[in-house]
Amino acid sequence: MSDPTPPDAPADGTPSSPDTLLAAATAKAEEHYGQYVRVLAEFDNYRKRVARDLDQARQFAVERFAQELLPAMDGFELALANAAGADVKSLLEGQDATRRLLAKAFEKAGIAELAPDRGQAFNPEQHEAMVAQPTADLPPNAVVQTIQKGYALNGRVLRPARVIVARAPDA
Numbered sequence: 414m415s416d417p418t419p420p421d422a423p424a425d426g427t428p429s430s431p432d433t434l435l436a437a438a439t440a441k442a443e444e445h446y447g448q449y450v451r452v453l454a455e456f457d458n459y460r461k462r463v464a465r466d467l468d469q470a471r472q473f474a475v476e477r478f479a480q481e482l483l484p485a486m487d488g489f490e491l492a493l494a495n496a497a498g499a500d501v502k503s504l505l506e507g508q509d510a511t512r513r514l515l516a517k518a519f520e521k522a523g524i525a526e527l528a529p530d531r532g533q534a535f536n537p538e539q540h541e542a543m544v545a546q547p548t549a550d551l552p553p554n555a556v557v558q559t560i561q562k563g564y565a566l567n568g569r570v571l572r573p574a575r576v577i578v579a580r581a582p583d584a
Contacts, residue, residue: 481518485511519564527563527574529556539563541573551579 488511492504499507519525527539535542535554546557556576563574 478518478522481521482515485514485518488514523567524571525565527565527570527572528559529574529576531556531558535576535578539565539570539573540576540578542578543575544577545580546577547582548579549582553579553581555579 488507492499492507492511495507496504529536529540532551533556535556540556540563543560548557551557555578557579558577559574560577561575564571
């Protein structure tokens with residue numbers, strides 16, 4: 414047998430009128446709507462904050478790298494300012510010091526050189542073949558010479574190394 418008292422009936426057992434039930438449902442709906450509006454506002458604020466943070470991250474992502482490059486730029490400017498009265502040896506030493514500063518900045522930023530050695534296997538993911546040169550002293554698809562170094566940022570190729578690749582000699 415079922416209980417004739419509706420589940421929304423007051424605890425004292427008196428039956429609820431439709432108006433009372435409607436008022437309770439309306440209050441509950443208004444409460445849920447208020448919660449919904451607050452969650453919607455929170456989400457909108459969160460979305461705006463994330464967009465602002467991403468924009469700042471994009472703008473200043475290279476800040477640390479740029480700070481590492483400043484000494485290299487200073488070295489170049491110093492070399493240009495003193496180039497007229499300097500001898501070749503001191504200019505070369507200055508250029509080498511500047512190159513070392515750049516290499517240090519690259520290393521700190523996670524930029525690695527891609528400079529394959531002679532005889533290393535050609536890797537199309539890291540190398541770009543400029544010429545296929547016939548040669549008997551290296552196996553086909555081996556690097557004969559690196560024309561231009563490549564660079565990778567944390568394992569992702571920024572620029573492939575440009576190389577001359579060996580091929581079988583003409584018969």
